[in-house]
Amino acid sequence: MDKPGPGARVRLQQAAVELFRERGYDGTTAAEIAARAGVTERTFFRHFPDKREVLFDGQAVLVDALTASIVDAPAELGPLDTLFRAFRSVTTLLEDNRPFSKPRQEVISATPALHERELSKLEALSEALALALQGRGVPALPAALAARTGMASFAHATLAWLEDGEPGLSHHLELAERTLRSMFRGRPSPVPTLDVVVGTTEFPSGGQE
Amino acid sequence: MDKPGPGARVRLQQAAVELFRERGYDGTTAAEIAARAGVTERTFFRHFPDKREVLFDGQAVLVDALTASIVDAPAELGPLDTLFRAFRSVTTLLEDNRPFSKPRQEVISATPALHERELSKLEALSEALALALQGRGVPALPAALAARTGMASFAHATLAWLEDGEPGLSHHLELAERTLRSMFRGRPSPVPTLDVVVGTTEFPSGGQE
DNA sequence: AGGCCGATGTCAGTCACTGACAAGGAGAGG
DNA sequence: CCTCTCCTTGTCAGTGACTGACATCGGCCT
Numbered sequence: 001m002d003k004p005g006p007g008a009r010v011r012l013q014q015a016a017v018e019l020f021r022e023r024g025y026d027g028t029t030a031a032e033i034a035a036r037a038g039v040t041e042r043t044f045f046r047h048f049p050d051k052r053e054v055l056f057d058g059q060a061v062l063v064d065a066l067t068a069s070i071v072d073a074p075a076e077l078g079p080l081d082t083l084f085r086a087f088r089s090v091t092t093l094l095e096d097n098r099p100f101s102k103p104r105q106e107v108i109s110a111t112p113a114l115h116e117r118e119l120s121k122l123e124a125l126s127e128a129l130a131l132a133l134q135g136r137g138v139p140a141l142p143a144a145l146a147a148r149t150g151m152a153s154f155a156h157a158t159l160a161w162l163e164d165g166e167p168g169l170s171h172h173l174e175l176a177e178r179t180l181r182s183m184f185r186g187r188p189s190p191v192p193t194l195d196v197v198v199g200t201t202e203f204p205s206g207g208q209e
Numbered sequence: 210m211d212k213p214g215p216g217a218r219v220r221l222q223q224a225a226v227e228l229f230r231e232r233g234y235d236g237t238t239a240a241e242i243a244a245r246a247g248v249t250e251r252t253f254f255r256h257f258p259d260k261r262e263v264l265f266d267g268q269a270v271l272v273d274a275l276t277a278s279i280v281d282a283p284a285e286l287g288p289l290d291t292l293f294r295a296f297r298s299v300t301t302l303l304e305d306n307r308p309f310s311k312p313r314q315e316v317i318s319a320t321p322a323l324h325e326r327e328l329s330k331l332e333a334l335s336e337a338l339a340l341a342l343q344g345r346g347v348p349a350l351p352a353a354l355a356a357r358t359g360m361a362s363f364a365h366a367t368l369a370w371l372e373d374g375e376p377g378l379s380h381h382l383e384l385a386e387r388t389l390r391s392m393f394r395g396r397p398s399p400v401p402t403l404d405v406v407v408g409t410t411e412f413p414s415g416g417q418e
Numbered sequence: 419a420g421g422c423c424g425a426t427g428t429c430a431g432t433c434a435c436t437g438a439c440a441a442g443g444a445g446a447g448g
Numbered sequence: 449c450c451t452c453t454c455c456t457t458g459t460c461a462g463t464g465a466c467t468g469a470c471a472t473c474g475g476c477c478t
Contacts, residue, residue, distance in 0.1 A: 008425080029464060040427055045466060080392060119328040141388050145361055149389070152357035156350070179350050180358070183289060184393035217456085238433065252457055254435060420478090427472075434465080441458075448451085 009047045011037035016054040017103060025111040052117045055104055058097070059121050063128050065090045070132040079138050083129065083150035084177050087157075091169045094158065105162050126151045153180050218256045220246040225263040226312055234320040261326045264313055267306070268330050272337050274299045279341040288347050292338065292359035293386050296366075300378045303367065314371045335360045362389050 015036035019028040030051050031041040048054045069086035077085065094101070108114040130147035134140060157172035164172075224245035228237040239260050240250040257263045278295035286294065303310070317323040339356035343349060366381035373381075 030466085031464085039425095041465090042428080042467090043426055046425080049466090051465065078392070116325055116329045119332055120325045123328055141365075141385070142392055144365060145385065145389050146392055148361035148365075149358045149392075152354055152361070156353060156357075176350070176354065180354050181393060183287070183351055183355055183358075184390060239435085240433085248456095249458055250434090251436090251459080255457080258435090260434065422477080423475090425473090428470085430468090432465105432467080434463105436463085437461090439459085442456090444453100444455090446451100446453085448449100 008037060008039050008043060012039070012044055012047055013054055013057065017107065020055075020107045020111075021103060025107065025114060052114055055108065055114060056117060056121055059125065062090065062093075063125060065093060066125075067128060067132040070129065071135065073136070075136070079133050079136075079142060079146035080150065082133065082136065083146060084153075084173075086129075087150070087154045087173055088170065091173065095169050098162070102162055105159075122151060122155055149180065153177060217246060217248050217252060221248070221253055221256055222263055222266065226316065229264075229316040229320075230312060234316065234323060261323055264317065264323060265326060265330055268334065271299065271302075272334060274302060275334075276337060276341040279338065280344065282345070284345070288342050288345075288351060288355035289359065291342065291345065292355060293362075293382075295338075296359070296363045296382055297379065300382065304378050307371070311371055314368075331360060331364055358389065362386060 012033060016028075016033045019033055019036060022028075030044050033051075033054070034041045034044040037044075044054075066086045066089075069089040070082055073082045073085055108118055126144075126147045129151065130140075130143040133143040133146060138146070153176035154173065157176040158169065161167070161169040161172045221242060225237075225242045228242055228245060231237075239253050242263070243250045243253040246253075253263075275295045275298075278298040279291055282291045282294055317327055335353075335356045338360065339349075339352040342352035342355060347355070362385035363382065366385040367378065370376070370378040370381045
């Protein structure tokens with residue numbers, strides 16, 4: 001009904017954000033998004049594996065930029081320093097995209113299903129970072145922990161920046177980094193030799209991670 | 210077809226794990242789970258808001274135990290010490306539940322949709338911990354970062370323990386804690402005064418958080 | 419022209435999930 | 449013992465996400 005190939009995907013993404021903002025995620029059907037983009041529902045699902053995914057696409061660019069920065073970081077930097085250096089290296093990239101990210105994030109934050117998907121993406125990002133760190137010789141465990149810890153700061157900073165707006169991403173990021181590091185400066189607490197404390201009731205279907 | 214009230218929920222959970230292990234999550238319909246539990250599909254959805262949720266139920270117990278431990282932790286403990294003390298306090302609880310948790314985790318790990326839901330639960334747990342820390346006077350930002358960081362260690366330890374089996378959860382947890390703390394003992398790296406590094410291409414639909 | 423290919427439309431079908439309404443059983447009160 | 453009520457479940461009909469199979473159309477290569 002409209003243009004040909006490459007345009008459809010982008011039109012679908014735009015239409016999706018618009019509609020989600022107008023009627024909410026649940027109040028919007030995939031068919032409606034497709035219609036506004038000038039294609040059929042089937043075409044929607046050819047471009048995106050599911051309705052949520054239409055909002056998550058730029059991730060690849062971020063991953064590439066971050067891993068690139070990690071790869072060519074000075075060899076003497078520790079994992080955390082490497083990570084935060086990488087985060088700093090993408091602040092301008094993210095700041096340029098604020099016009100797109102802001103409305104998108106509003107929709108995501110307002111929709112549990114989308115928030116869930118976002119967590120998935122963040123975890124994937126964490127794993128990619130952990131992999132990149134391992135490429136620098138960092139053992140698996142510290143790499144994984146550093147990646148998650150770093151991502152927590154980065155994600156928190158980005159979130160805060162998208163809401164507050166002004167202080168700038170770099171500022172929020174720096175704040176998060178300082179806060180994180182200061183948390184580990186307390187009494188190292190000799191890790192008391194395992195004193196079990198609880199020993200409670202049963203619990204049915206299990207529940208942990 | 211079967212028993213009355215309280216039993217149905219549990220039967221549904223058991224039937225779900227069994228079937229997921231036999232035919233996989235995607236190869237199992239909600240109706241089939243219900244049938245094996247001796248109820249109708251509608252009843253399934255009366256007990257669980259969606260098909261995934263049937264595997265996530267014990268979380269509440271964990272949250273309660275952890276927050277309880279945080280609440281009555283010695284006032285002089287810092288956020289991280291408080292958290293790891295809490296984690297240690299629930300190890301026996303988790304270890305007792307291994308017979309249930311193990312198969313459940315296998316299913317979850319094998320199913321993207323379930324893994325996604327699990328991340329959601331873990332985030333909820335993180336937020337609960339952050340809240341509990343704030344109750345101790347810890348400011349919001351450090352509370353949030355500590356909670357995420359701690360959860361990363363806890364989750365990682367639990368995962369490793371469920372796979373390896375033997376070393377014991379406490380052991381894995383202690384290892385994670387040591388690793389985490391040692392990561393922050395490197396050169397504090399004076400946080401170089403913001404040197405932007407990249408400034409790359411555009412990117413369409415945004416992608417951050 | 420002939421033929422290949424990628425993007426799209428069409429159709430039919432499965433399954434997750436929901437609202438509305440009726441039925442059955444257990445306990446409280448008469 | 450009867451009845452009213454509450455709680456749990458069954459039944460039915462419907463929406464919407466997602467999929468597989470097949471036909472079509474517009475380039476592009478030869």
